[in-house]
Amino acid sequence: MTHNVFFWLKENTMNNKFESEAKKLSEIDIVKSGSLRKLAGTPERPVTDKTFTYHLCLEFSSIENHNAYQSHETHHHFINECKEMWEKVVVYDSEII
Secondary structure, X not given: OEEEEEEEEOOOOOHHHHHHHHHHHHHOOOOOEEEEEOXXXXXXXXXXXXXXXXXXXXXXXXXXXXXXXXXXXXXXXXXXXXXXXXXEEEEEEEOOO
16 A cells, blocks of 8 residues: 655755655655655646645555554654644555555
8 A cells, every 4th residue: 555645844944854854754664665755847737736845655565554654653753853844744545456
C-alpha cells in the first residue's frame, strides 16, 4: 500500500530542517521504500494542483506495516519537530487493485 502525504509549508519555514526530518521516515525498517518529492516542472493544466510544497511517498508491504508506522517513534518525532512548519497536510492512502 502507498501512503502519500502532501504538505503546504508556512512561509519562512526552514525547508532544510523539514527535508532532513521527512527523509528519516523512509529509513524506518517497516517502510518498503520512500521518497520526499517536490513539484515537478510540468506545464499548468486545469487538473494539476501546483499549490503544495512537498509530497512524501511511502510504500508499505501491508496495511499492518502502515498502521505500525503510524505509532512509530520516528514518525512521532517528525510530527513533533515539524508540525509548526506546515499550514496544511493532506493524506491519500491507496493500494493496488
